Amino acid sequence: MRTSIATVCISGTLEQKMLACAKAGFDGIEIFEQDLTVSAMSPEEVRALADRLGLTLDLFQPFRDFEGVDGATLAASLARAEAKFKLMNRLGIDTILLCSNVGTATINDDELFATQIRALAELAAAHGVKIAYEALAWGKYVNTYLHSWKIVELVDHPNVGLCLDSFHILSRGDDPAGIADIPAEKIFFVQLADAPVLSMDVLSWSRHYRVFPGEGGFELDKFMGHLVRSGYDGIVSLEIFNDVFRQSNVERTAVDGMRSLIWLQDRAIAHLGDGAADYPLGIAALPGAQAPSGFDYAEIRTEDPEAVAGMLAQLGFTFRGQHRRKPVTLWSAGDARIIINTQRSRGITAEVSGFGIQVPDAALGTRRATALKAPAVPRHHTVDEQPLHGFTAPDATEVFFGTTSAEPAWAPEFGNGSKPADTSLVTGIDHINLAQPWQAFDESVLFYTSALNLQARPGTEVPSPMGLVRSQVLRTADGAVRLALNIVPHGLENTTDRAPGYPEHIAVHTDDIVTLARHAVGAGMEFLAVPNNYYEDLAARFGLDEATLGQLQELNLLYDRDEHGEFLHFYTETVGTMFLEVVERRGGYDGYGAPNAPVRLAAQFERNRLTTH
Amino acid sequence: MRTSIATVCISGTLEQKMLACAKAGFDGIEIFEQDLTVSAMSPEEVRALADRLGLTLDLFQPFRDFEGVDGATLAASLARAEAKFKLMNRLGIDTILLCSNVGTATINDDELFATQIRALAELAAAHGVKIAYEALAWGKYVNTYLHSWKIVELVDHPNVGLCLDSFHILSRGDDPAGIADIPAEKIFFVQLADAPVLSMDVLSWSRHYRVFPGEGGFELDKFMGHLVRSGYDGIVSLEIFNDVFRQSNVERTAVDGMRSLIWLQDRAIAHLGDGAADYPLGIAALPGAQAPSGFDYAEIRTEDPEAVAGMLAQLGFTFRGQHRRKPVTLWSAGDARIIINTQRSRGITAEVSGFGIQVPDAALGTRRATALKAPAVPRHHTVDEQPLHGFTAPDATEVFFGTTSAEPAWAPEFGNGSKPADTSLVTGIDHINLAQPWQAFDESVLFYTSALNLQARPGTEVPSPMGLVRSQVLRTADGAVRLALNIVPHGLENTTDRAPGYPEHIAVHTDDIVTLARHAVGAGMEFLAVPNNYYEDLAARFGLDEATLGQLQELNLLYDRDEHGEFLHFYTETVGTMFLEVVERRGGYDGYGAPNAPVRLAAQFERNRLTTH
Known part of the structure; x- marks a missing residue:
């Protein structure tokens, strides 16, 4: 046609x-x-x-x-x-x-x-x-x-x-x-x-x-x-x-x-x-869609890696090494790999700049994305020793395909760091949350669902002190890859549509958030402070016992529960426009703690107000 | 209560x-x-x-x-x-x-x-x-x-x-x-x-x-x-x-x-x-609402008045004089008074900065506006020899009340210019069109309707090359005062909500637009160019005879007709963020040529594109 x-x-x-x-x-x-x-x-x-x-x-x-x-x-x-x-x-x-x-x-x-x-x-x-x-x-x-x-x-x-x-x-x-x-x-x-x-x-x-x-x-x-x-x-x-x-x-x-x-x-x-x-379609099918099996990595761009590196270390990430040619370092914990990139980072305190996803055939994924007019990343900057191609999403995030494997083929290019730990409390990347310029939201939904073969879930809206945040999750059926897209309230975006000013984040998962949180606090990490009123409301809503409630409050942990299971999570402080989240999913809980999002947004707003005025 | x-x-x-x-x-x-x-x-x-x-x-x-x-x-x-x-x-x-x-x-x-x-x-x-x-x-x-x-x-x-x-x-x-x-x-x-x-x-x-x-x-x-x-x-x-x-x-x-x-x-x-x-209301009625009888003046702020003054002269306005104390000049034609203000104009090529409306009792109007929390203009800059007060509307327009009269009490403060002409093709101000920051629209509707006693008409939307322009008219029943509010498409606004970057305009009316247009062209005025396609469509829609059509096209006049009468109008070139419109209403036509607004917006967009790229 x-x-x-x-x-x-x-x-x-x-x-x-x-x-x-x-x-x-x-x-x-x-x-x-x-x-x-x-x-x-x-x-x-x-x-x-x-x-x-x-x-x-x-x-x-x-x-x-x-x-x-x-x-x-x-x-x-x-x-x-x-x-x-x-x-x-x-x-x-x-x-x-x-x-x-x-x-x-x-x-x-x-x-x-x-x-x-x-x-x-x-x-x-x-x-x-x-x-x-x-x-x-x-x-x-x-x-x-x-x-x-x-x-x-x-x-x-x-x-x-x-x-x-x-x-x-x-x-x-x-x-x-x-x-x-x-x-x-x-x-x-x-x-x-x-x-x-x-x-x-x-x-x-x-x-x-x-x-x-x-x-x-x-x-x-x-x-x-x-x-x-x-x-x-x-x-x-x-x-x-x-x-x-x-x-x-x-x-x-x-x-x-x-x-x-x-x-x-x-x-x-x-x-x-x-x-x-x-039928006389006269058109060719796209190169086959593949089910992503997980995140290959998440990338943070920063002009000064110290703050981000410190946070990763506090969460138990291991420094795996410097890339042999580029000013890029790799950190890992369990299956979570985070790359800190200082290229083209002038003026950028820290931002979520990209991610990789693993598919069975990376070259096929690339052909499909190209057929879908995914715009190529102008430079090949992360994994140039591997014949991979990256694409710039409508929200300016750089996305690369990698081949499904426990240790990516590009990992050896990061040579001089420590061996990965045998065990890690962090087990992998749970989801990545990306801020969308207001005019890119629908485009991003189509881009990510078609090029990465994700399914769009129904959207929602989250109240924040600066307005309602429109949010939609794109994911694989099995939850191996989850992207949460947030549309930025008007008053918070920067003037260019290439650099959403709203915090984005990388969430990693663990099977023992209490121990992980204690370790992180012990290592000097400061969590986003959760107000006391929240815990009082939690007690009224869920009837939690005092010991559980006390533990949550002591560690600034947030809590949600549905008919499938429980969700515990905490947030780090924001660096630049990015922060980290740690989540523990208990039972069949498959959400993202949406009822807690207003608490997080308000705390970040308050924190930002106190530090910038 | x-x-x-x-x-x-x-x-x-x-x-x-x-x-x-x-x-x-x-x-x-x-x-x-x-x-x-x-x-x-x-x-x-x-x-x-x-x-x-x-x-x-x-x-x-x-x-x-x-x-x-x-x-x-x-x-x-x-x-x-x-x-x-x-x-x-x-x-x-x-x-x-x-x-x-x-x-x-x-x-x-x-x-x-x-x-x-x-x-x-x-x-x-x-x-x-x-x-x-x-x-x-x-x-x-x-x-x-x-x-x-x-x-x-x-x-x-x-x-x-x-x-x-x-x-x-x-x-x-x-x-x-x-x-x-x-x-x-x-x-x-x-x-x-x-x-x-x-x-x-x-x-x-x-x-x-x-x-x-x-x-x-x-x-x-x-x-x-x-x-x-x-x-x-x-x-x-x-x-x-x-x-x-x-x-x-x-x-x-x-x-x-x-x-x-x-x-x-x-x-x-x-x-x-x-x-x-x-009834136990426990509240006092507001100071009485008065029917505005007309525009007292419209004000243009500019750091260099030459271009605006030139346009006014081309339309037959008379220079009435310099204010005796301030860098403000008065121009008039018929009942249309336009003030050119160079105070606080640094960096402003030209903008519609304010207007006055006439009411029977200006002091009463002021008391009502004050009771409605109209924010006072910080300085008294236009008519300080008269005991009037001004207010800043949500869109940053400065509004003053004047007392109903053919020649305002403040006019003698402009002393050294020419006598007004005995006759003028321009007969008065027809309407003023104000650009609204997206977040001020509803507020502006309430402000202007309550403080100035105007009625809001149903809103409409006008296509432009940069998106739909939301538009709503607020007016007196008799049409003596008409304000058209336009919400600025997102891509066109400036970064501050105090200075909408979208063109605003002052429309004056005449009983003989053809003669006025010929005079203006003879005086060297350049109108906004109207595309040939528009006139072909006009012919198809209204079945106008060739002579009429030729005259419209020769003078870049726009045309509309409804069951009540006809509307002819033209636009000047834009200076800074303002331009002028001249309208002739024939019969009972009571609109604003809305079907022609896309033509105007496209021509301005094209003109801007050609001059800024």
Whole structure:
């Protein structure tokens, strides 16, 4: 299938949009009429620019409020339509989107709709234009794709077919299975949009909250399956109205969109299974997805490693050595490996700068990520003795694939340190928490889930003294890799979107947090102080005995419990924009202590206030 | 009535919240439990701080998911409640908010609800605590105030009364008239919240979109009327869950909230009319609202007045003179007066810095604004020979009251310029468009509507190359004063909230825009260039004849039409962050050419791109 995107999805002038879409790899674009109207480029210039860029101009849209009207209104609409058909001829666009009437229709009569659309079709045919009729979910009389298909059948004109839009179908909860029964040659255009599952009026939902496929809650793989079974092999185009995308970097958003289409086509192939070969997909599946087996390492960038190194030592990490060529050191405890990197660290007190994940075949993972337009890390800085490639995530985190093994192949490059301890209280990396610039959140969800083969869990919101923190966990089913993404409250972010100013952290797990905490305190570690009020509330909520409560409070441990088990954790002080967390999971507890997050955020806010004012 | 506010409304630590609430003038606060739990202050410290600040601690909240449960759950809840009652004793709070059960209730039985709440009441009574029972709009079984009142009657215990929350009642569309029939002594607490009229699930609406009274769409004056008629004279408290307020400046938000309560009490008095004297309101009406009769002036601040002065001259403004003492000049054309101010202008190319409005009694207007906590302009800089006072609006605009007159009393202070022309094509100021920092929008709506007695019209959104621009008009019924507030897309704002970087403008009106435009062009003025595509679309939409269209295009005039009349307008080039607009209203056209705003925004974006890259 050929890929396209509506110009309304992204920011900038029409010229900037076209350049960005071509650069991102789209085959064509839909011209959203207003983008042309406000453009200084003439239709001929737009056509010539598209030619030069190798973009097809696939659709002119929208034409609204046509059918079901009185005669005078119809005549005015036909005059308006003819002007647009002439404009389309100058642009070289052969298909126009006709939305079902939401405003001016006064007569509810399918035969009349068909008669009036047939009149439009005759006019269109005279100008070589085809009409793709779309049922808007909030259309006055026509608001389901089956109804619009009935009208198209009644019109019975070679220049009239359907436009199918996944949002208008799935937002209503309509069953898309019927798409498979529509003759493919009568499907003139397909628009794809995902959306988070929200309970609001469908018009607002559609106009502000659409996201690229894979970033929301719709089952678009199934939708694509029905489409493919119809025999359709035309254009699949993104039409995403999203307030954030419209004000974000145009090139980056275009790549985000292209990634979503690549991902979705792969998902559709997977959904079709063995049957995929029967259909004219014209696309290749992505290099295979692999289940990550764990974190290869986490990386901290700092211009002065002393504070971070001290914290790691206090938690029982062993200094494993300096990289033989680079100013990079490796620390390990159990299966947790943490790299301290002083490259490109000027002005950076400390930050979580990257991580590696282990997969069975690192080269395959790289091919898949590349196919998903993961942007390469400009320099190869961590493991250059190994033929691996890294990618920069939308939040600027650097991600590398490593091969599944207890001791990574690159570990020997760190030569001059101590042997790893035989036993360690820290057993591995539990999760990594990454701050997201507000405009990168949806993009990051798609990036990490598609490139790293993680599943997105439902999002949540955590109160903090500086506002609600939106949070979402991406993870493997077995919990071997867990990423928690936090969107940064506006007042806390830095001015660039490359350096979220909100603390990020690396959480390691242990089977004995009490002993570990005592050792760390003994080694001089200062934990984030937990207020007394918290422990009083804990007692009221969980009925803990005094000894347990006293131990928690003595060690500044936080506690949570659910029907599966218990969770104990503590936080270190923050260095720069990073800190460490230690967690112990007892029983089947599978969460992250979300009820305690406000305590942590408030304590960090208070601490920061006391140290900076 | 006494005023209070829930700590959850605002940002910061509990200590910061308390300081801000006291400074804003609240009588007391509701302690939102989580704010205490995460606080480093002990309950005793909180109590002592409240004492010192003169704040009463009015409510401890919330206690959730209590009634309608099995015996074991009830026992656990009672144990939890007792811990909280003891905590309340330490805080010195005598009332707890009990929300109707949304989660754990399994038995739908009013008698059981009453029996279980009575058990809680006995326990509460033993600790000197009263229970205010509130029906949440999404309560599992109890979700209307009439139902919660029925339960309270069934409980029939002196320590159990009602909490009424305007959001939970009005969001459901329930009729609040029944409040007047509830015995006032059984209304233990009243929470007030407004909200924009949205169509979404009520839980999300409640948790994220509440606003202070006067900033949304609820008829809170009527709500207050019913409350007053019940004989209630207790506390009215703000409980506003708003994502923006939670991340905004705590002191400013607290003042915004206090202003809303002052405004609402005044509205309630107005709603009660002559009957107000019969009720124990215990509050005074605000100094009377006056209908503004027009703009006194608009002010532009610039470090180099040449460019602005040139534009004014090109539009036919007369230089009226230099202020006798200050580096401020006055220009006029018809009833439009524009002041160019070079004070405090370092680094400011040009910006819309303030305006004056005329009212019958300027001193009365000032008293009203002061009572509404309008922050005084730190220096008296424009009209100091006249005993007027100015206020800084939340968007940093400086606003002054003047007395209604064709020639303001302060005009003679500008002595050495030309006489005003006998006739002028510009006839007056039509509207002023002000850019709003994202976190000031709701606050600005309340400030301008309450302090200047303007009415808010429904908001709209305008597409621009950098995202959707939220826009709302505040105006007098007769259109004599019109303010258009635009919220700045995120990517365009400056880093401080005091200096929105988005262009603002002053629009003047004329009865002959064609002649005025020709004169301006003849005088060398460059208009914002309008793309050819716009005129082609105009022809298709309105069927204008070629001569009219040609004239519009030649002069870069924009055009709109509705059922009431026509609108022609043009824009000057931008200087700094301001530009001028000239409008002609023909017939009864009462809008602002909203369909043309995207053309303007795109042209400005393009122009800016060409000049800055």
